[in-house]
Amino acid sequence: MENIFLPFSKPSLSQATLDEVNACLQSGWLTTGPRVKKFEEKLAAYFKVPEVFSLTSATAGLHLALKALNLQPDDEVITTSMTFVATLNAIVLAGAKPVLIDIDETLNMDVAQLEKAITAHTRAILPVHFTGLPVDLDPVYTLARKYKLRVIEDAAQAIGTYYKNKMIGSFGDTQIFSFHPNKNMTSGEGGCVITRDKIMSKKIRVLRFHGIDRDAFNRFSKEGSQLYDVIEPGFKYNMLDLQAAIGLHQLDQLEEFIEKRTHLAKRYCNFLEKLNGITLPRLPSYPHRHSWHLFTILISSEKPLLSRDNFMQHMKNLNIGIGLHYQAPHLFTYYRKQFGFKEGDFPNTEKVASQIVSLPLFPDMTTQDQDRVITAIKQFFGKTA
Ligand SMILES: Cc1ncc(COP(=O)(O)O)c(C=O)c1O
Structure with missing residues (x-):
């Protein structure tokens, strides 16, 4: 018994998932396509939101959401000092300075310290729902309204988490989830963003695929045009159908x-x-x-x-x-x-x-x-x- 390695985490992959991945492989369409579309629709129904943007990872989601804020070098984003480094990296890669606040005994950001960390340079608050435990969001959103700040929730660990009686992702400003294999559900690697901000939605849609104004599925489908425009240099953060094939059935479970x-x-x-x-x-x-x-x-x-x-x-x-x-x-x-x-x-x-x-x-x-x-x-x- 002791010779058998017990992993710290392992995804649970049903027969339906294995069949879906096989069907995807056999279909000949591996990159962004019908399964991604279906996965996004299913996620939107789960969160009860009009739209969800699937991506290659939560790191990509944090990067794009922060990038969409057009942050300048003096701008500050406040987050917790107890998080995966991806949270801080995304702030830096989006061009701003991370301002950290310490944790309380729940291991989440000590929201009592938040107001004194806000300066004239603060642009956003980035709470992290560490381990899947929700941050005390009411005071966060109250301060965000008071100082006109954006709230980008790092919910990488928090799919299925509820704050009071509301599911994380179903309310607020912007949330980012991860589908890394260790997470509560996986798409191999992957992530998604939910935002209620129209400008951010547009930016994420375009920036996740080279800055092109329509995605690969539209471009290559019969009814889609081959022509496109580039409005800003973007990234290559689009989720694959192969990943969505895994995610679709994970969400059911x-x-x-x-x-x-x-x-x-x-x-x-x-x-x-x-x-x-x-x-x-x-x-x-x-x-x-x-x-x-x-x-x-x-x-x-x-x-x-x-x-x-x-x-x-x-x-x-x-x-x-x-x-x-x-x-x-x-x-x-x-x-x-x-x-x-x-x-x-x-x-x-x-x-x-x-x-x-x-x-x-x-x-x-x-x-x-x-x-x-x-x-x-x-x-x-x-x-x-
Ligand atoms: C708090 C937090 N933020 C961001 C990430 C990055 O997620 P991903 O691996 O999907 O990029 C993780 C992953 O562990 C995380 O725990």
Whole structure:
């Protein structure tokens, strides 16, 4: 049993998905085409929005949404210091400066610190729904209205998350989702953007495919014209039909996937709550539905032998996959050099980044798999299960 590697995450791919991918391959149309169109329509119905833009990744979505704001070098975008570096990179690649704020005990942006981070240069707030737990959005949108700022939600980890009684993506300004294979649903790689801003919609439609004013399917379909115009140099961020073939059936199963994740997350909490040396996820008091993209714990023991890094080695020795989400991005060389970030700037994030690990969690994980993880954790802390 212990010789079999237990991954930290694994997509659950149904027979319908395998058949759809096969049908796509056999159809001869692999790039953007009818399956992408169908996937976008299905996503729009899921979120109850008129339009969804599919892309090659959430990183592409963040890049395009921020690019659409025509940011200038002095412009600032406020985000959390606890996120994947893609969030910060997108701000920089769109031409602006990332301004970070520290996290609270839920590991999400501490919205109480938001107002004092706003300056005359602030153009947008970029909250990240970390692990699939929604940020407290009401104060974010209140401040955005007060200071006339855009809100670009990094919902890469948050498909199926609810804030109060509303699904993330079904309200607000702009949201970006990821379909990376570790996420709650996948299209191999992929992502999408939802926006209620007409100018942004137009920009994303054009910029995702070279700046051309119509997409490949229209151009090559019988009724489409071969002619097109380029109104701005764009990117190559269009989703493939092959990716959509995977995503179509994943979306059908998303609720089931979230239920399974939730069941396993609750089980982790029940079995680990009495263990000294770890901190379990802290949930906010406002109503929400966590999508449990990640189940993170903090290895918070003071004993050097019980460090996070030793814990990771222990799990590795037992053939159990563990994730590290994330190192504090402001301490990466580029961000130190370019923006002068240094140790001590965001103490909560730095502490969490030194203690955090993501435990295995995926829909096809069995309770036996999970018991193996729980036993390994107890062993590390010197208790047999
Ligand atoms: C918070 C956050 N933002 C952005 C991304 C980028 O997503 P993608 O891999 O689809 O580009 C990720 C991926 O893990 C993420 O977790």
